Amino acid sequence: MTLPHLTQAQAPLTSEIEAVNEFGELHKVSIPAERALTVYVDKRELVTLMTLGANPELLVLGYLRNQRLVREVAEIQSITVDWDVGAAAVKTRHGIADIEEKTAHRVVTTGCGQGSVFGGLMDELDKVALPADAFITQSQLYGLVNTIRLKETTYKSAGSVHACALFSTAAGEAQMLLFVEDVGRHNAIDTIAGWMWMNMAPTLSIACAALPPGEAGLAWGGPAPGLQAPALEAPKVAQTLSTAGLVFYTTGRLTSEMVIKSAQMGVPIVVSRSGITQMGHQVAQSVGLCAIGRATNKRFLCYTQPQRLTLELGLVSLSSSLAGKEAE
Secondary structure (H helix, E strand, O other): OOOOEEEEOOOEEEEEEEEEEEOEEEEEEEEEEEEEEEEEOEEEEEEEEOOOOOOHHHHHHHHHHHHOOOOHHEEEEEEEEEOOOEEEEEEEEOOOOOHHHOOEEEEEOOOOOOEEEEEOOOOOOOOOOOOOOOOEEHHHHHHHHHHHHHOHHHHHHHHEEEEEEEEEOOOOOOEEEOOOOEOOOOHHHHHHHEEEHHOOOOEEEEEOOOOOOOOEEEEOOOOOOOOOOOOOOOOOOEOOOOHEEEEEEEEEOEEEHHHHHHHHHHOEEEOOOOOOHHHHHHHHHHHEEEEEEEEOOOOEEOOOOOOEEEHHHHHHHHHHHHHOOOOO
16 A cells, blocks of 8 residues: 655644733743644645644644545545645645535534534444444543543643544553644544554554654654554554554544544544533444543543443442542
8 A cells, every 4th residue: 555645844832922920920831833724635725724733744634534535545645734835735646536526515513623524424424333342441441541641741831722642452551552732623633543544554454654753742652562663764564453442532522523533533432531412422322432521530421332331340449448538
């Protein structure tokens, strides 16, 4: 499979400004460096995305994938980002058939930093087949949440951003494969989708090539369990990583479009620090996706497919006991 050539036009994630606090004191503070990125496909203007610019090429690739405008990663020849003009030039190998028709209908969404999707939200959902044997244990869930809590992030230093992460539970513990922050949660999940397309073959195996460099906005968490750390200079042989062991995490709410994107990516379990909408709940139920929300510390709510969650009640008793001792 021929992968597209991507530039690596990472932009600074924060900028420094002066602000006055409640005492009238002048402070230098960091704020997210939001910027506009206009996407052109074969010289045709498609959309403008508001983004931090942590890894814009993967964002554009994942956007095209999640919008269902491109079926296979090999259809893309290159993505070139130039921040001097705020543009991403996508060159396809054979063009996108019926692109005018595919982009004629827009749906205004709840997505911050994005705002609309092309076509019908429910298109092709009936073709989604998530792994039947996918599950997560309560201890893995707690480990995942704690990993996010301890991570150094742009949010901690500057606020005003969303975060998404991809985890693998293949080795028992939840291991972070990728962490992304952006001004909108949809940008973050699209970047993860782009990374998966570049690094996972159509059979959903790790392709181990073109991995992004680790940084605050997009950080690779290391090789998946049992895999060797890939070198950026040379392509590697693909190795299997079943999507049954993948878990997607987001700080944002689980709306219908977030659940749809997760399902399209083949990820069967989604965890959110926030809650879920009615339509998000309906979609998760229909595709067999396990949606877990309000996940902070030791608390959570499993909204759908509870059979995919293995409860360990001893963990609850232990945490309750420790909390009681701390209160004393």
